[in-house]
Amino acid sequence: MFDVETYFHSVRLDEERCKGCTNCIKRCPTEAIRVRKGKARIIDERCIDCGECIRVCPYHAKKAITDPCDIISLYKYKVVIPAPSIYGQFKNAASRNHILTALKAIGFDEVYEVARAAEIVTNATKELISASASIKPYISSACPAVVRLIQVRFPSLIDNIIKLESPMEVAARIVKKRIEAELNIPQEDIGVFFISPCAAKATSVKAPYETDKSFVDGVISIKDIFLKVLNGLGRVKRPEELEQAGLDGIRWANSGGESLALGTDKFLAVDGIHNVITILEEIENDRIEDVDFIEALACTGGCLGGPLTVENVYVAKTRLKKFIDQARDKDFSKHGQGGDDALMWTGNVEYKPVMKLDKDFTKAMKKLEILETINKDLPGLDCGACGAPSCRALAEDIVRGSAIETDCIFKLREKVRELAVQMMELETKMPPVLDCERKKGK
Amino acid sequence: MSDGIIRLKFDILPNDMSAAGEASSGVKKVLNQLGVEPQKIKKAAIAMYEAEINAVIHGGGGIAEVVIDKEYIEVKIRDEGPGIADIELAMQEGYSTASDEIREMGFGAGMGLPNMKRYSDKLVIESEVGKGTTVTIVVNL
Numbered sequence: 324m325f326d327v328e329t330y331f332h333s334v335r336l337d338e339e340r341c342k343g344c345t346n347c348i349k350r351c352p353t354e355a356i357r358v359r360k361g362k363a364r365i366i367d368e369r370c371i372d373c374g375e376c377i378r379v380c381p382y383h384a385k386k387a388i389t390d391p392c393d394i395i396s397l398y399k400y401k402v403v404i405p406a407p408s409i410y411g412q413f414k415n416a417a418s419r420n421h422i423l424t425a426l427k428a429i430g431f432d433e434v435y436e437v438a439r440a441a442e443i444v445t446n447a448t449k450e451l452i453s454a455s456a457s458i459k460p461y462i463s464s465a466c467p468a469v470v471r472l473i474q475v476r477f478p479s480l481i482d483n484i485i486k487l488e489s490p491m492e493v494a495a496r497i498v499k500k501r502i503e504a505e506l507n508i509p510q511e512d513i514g515v516f517f518i519s520p521c522a523a524k525a526t527s528v529k530a531p532y533e534t535d536k537s538f539v540d541g542v543i544s545i546k547d548i549f550l551k552v553l554n555g556l557g558r559v560k561r562p563e564e565l566e567q568a569g570l571d572g573i574r575w576a577n578s579g580g581e582s583l584a585l586g587t588d589k590f591l592a593v594d595g596i597h598n599v600i601t602i603l604e605e606i607e608n609d610r611i612e613d614v615d616f617i618e619a620l621a622c623t624g625g626c627l628g629g630p631l632t633v634e635n636v637y638v639a640k641t642r643l644k645k646f647i648d649q650a651r652d653k654d655f656s657k658h659g660q661g662g663d664d665a666l667m668w669t670g671n672v673e674y675k676p677v678m679k680l681d682k683d684f685t686k687a688m689k690k691l692e693i694l695e696t697i698n699k700d701l702p703g704l705d706c707g708a709c710g711a712p713s714c715r716a717l718a719e720d721i722v723r724g725s726a727i728e729t730d731c732i733f734k735l736r737e738k739v740r741e742l743a744v745q746m747m748e749l750e751t752k753m754p755p756v757l758d759c760e761r762k763k764g765k
Numbered sequence: 766m767s768d769g770i771i772r773l774k775f776d777i778l779p780n781d782m783s784a785a786g787e788a789s790s791g792v793k794k795v796l797n798q799l800g801v802e803p804q805k806i807k808k809a810a811i812a813m814y815e816a817e818i819n820a821v822i823h824g825g826g827g828i829a830e831v832v833i834d835k836e837y838i839e840v841k842i843r844d845e846g847p848g849i850a851d852i853e854l855a856m857q858e859g860y861s862t863a864s865d866e867i868r869e870m871g872f873g874a875g876m877g878l879p880n881m882k883r884y885s886d887k888l889v890i891e892s893e894v895g896k897g898t899t900v901t902i903v904v905n906l
């Protein structure tokens with residue numbers, strides 16, 4: 324039903340570094356990781372690229388597939404579009420212009436703030452919310468990990484997702500079209516590179532759900548480009564005037580920022596993937612009232628807490644605050660180029676029934692019945708020694724045929740004990756030729 | 766044992782709002798594994814959740830017994846609480862005897878039973894004052 328392409332995801336395992344501990348399997352919100360033969364394995368179709376495992380791995384054995392910095396040399400005209408979270412990373416930057424100038428100096432011809440595109444998305448979101456009262460609450464699609472979570476775990480909420488392009492996508496499209504028109508450069512010669520705080524964004528470029536093909540040509544992680552920008556910052560004497568976004572746009576880096584920009588009180592902002600799950604459960608249970616808009620971000624603190632950022636999220640927040648205040652003083656106007664294209668998705672997200680035990684309902688029932696029986700018989704300690712996140716998950720793996728009962732160390736011990744008893748019994752039995760008791764005719 | 770019918774049982778703890786919802790959440794997970802249509806899962810989950818909450822706040826806790834067959838899911842939520850004197854009255858939208866404390870926590874809007882009716886394909890309420898209440902919800906799959 325699904326081909327390999329459908330299951331592209333960016334989070335990967337570094338075999339060398341993995342010690343086979345159970346930290347990641349326990350934290351994964353979709354139970355997508357198992358430890359097998361001493362190494363963690365990611366079940367591709369379940370991974371939503373939230374980056375939780377990257378964060379919790381004490382051995383840094385989880386990484387994200389992003390592009391190396393030198394990918395930019397493949398294109399004639401190079402444009403960098405940094406995520407707003409980049410502004411929280413640098414200690415001594417006097418202004419956003421300083422950061423953007425240093426970033427551009429790495430080898431780009433142009434820079435365009437994704438924060439600016441975020442303001443365009445904000446305007447479109449406002450229109451959407453005021454136009455339709457039939458869907459309540461709307462759920463932001465800003466975080467691709469949350470969209471993918473909804474796809475695999477909360478299918479009944481797919482209709483609530485705001486099907487507007489992400490600021491990254493809008494930014495890439497605007498710059499590409501403008502450069503093509505103004506500078507007469509063919510689109511294939513223009514390389515647009517997103518500077519990303521996370522794996523999820525990398526996936527939405529490589530395997531987008533909102534459109535056929537992304538306008539972004541490469542995704543470079545904040546981590547990978549950080550030192551280059553930092554070194555350049557010291558050399559920026561007179562920064563170029565590159566800022567275009569107002570405070571509404573740059574606040575998107577923070578949890579709650581997208582909501583504040585909408586100018587409504589009827590919002591709920593939640594961050595951290597496990598908190599997001601709690602809130603999505605509440606929405607499914609019809610428990611969220613008087614809320615028009617849900618902002619849900621996989622990372623604690625929002626994108627500033629992204630797994631591929633450098634600075635601690637709380638420190639980054641303080642840094643960002645300075646730039647928010649500067650933007651407030653400057654009072655950027657809300658107009659600007661390129662807001663007129665329709666932002667609605669051309670593609671769509673579908674329910675991914677990856678938890679299903681079998682395509683056939685009757686067979687799925689049978690498997691579930693066995694699963695429950697096995698589960699009842701397991702110790703219920705969720706110790707993780709079997710490599711599955713919980714006893715129930717092991718029962719599920721057994722039913723799916725990817726594990727056996729004695730993978731549970733307690734079950735194994737039981738079996739060994741049974742064997743030992745049998746051996747002891749056998750040991751007392753003498754061969755007939757030596758057995759005196761029997762000779763006596765007993 | 767093996768009759769192709771799935772039976773699940775959950776304890777519903779009294780006075781613990783933080784644990785309330787665990788049973789319906791567990792059932793949701795199971796229905797997901799069976800590949801039941803999302804909208805049907807939602808119906809069953811909401812109806813069950815409301816009944817579960819009622820057992821916590823009105824019934825002093827109880828048990829949930831779930832039967833899943835090919836054609837339907839049946840959820841029976843049983844408590845040994847005070848019972849409902851006038852079921853017809855209790856079924857009215859907005860009717861609630863919940864305390865102010867419960868209301869402050871965002872419950873007690875009097876919409877639980879009406880929602881159960883709306884989201885289930887069959888709803889049976891059996892109650893005896895002083896003995897307890899059993900709510901049976903059926904959602905066709």
Ligand SMILES: Nc1ncnc2c1ncn2[C@@H]1O[C@H](COP(=O)(O)OP(=O)(O)O)[C@@H](O)[C@H]1O
Nearest residue numbers: 819823824855861862873874875876877878898
């Ligand atoms: N399990 C129960 N035990 C006792 N009383 C109940 C039970 N379920 C419902 N009731 C009564 O019915 C009323 C209406 O229930 P419901 O529609 O769920 O509204 P709410 O729970 O918000 O009060 C409750 O306030 C309560 O008086």
Ligand code: SF4
Nearest residue numbers: 466521621622626629
């Ligand atoms: S919260 Fe932001 S940084 Fe984290 S996964 Fe979502 S989009 Fe990426």
Ligand SMILES: [Mg+2]
Nearest residue numbers: 818819877878
């Ligand atoms: Mg109720």
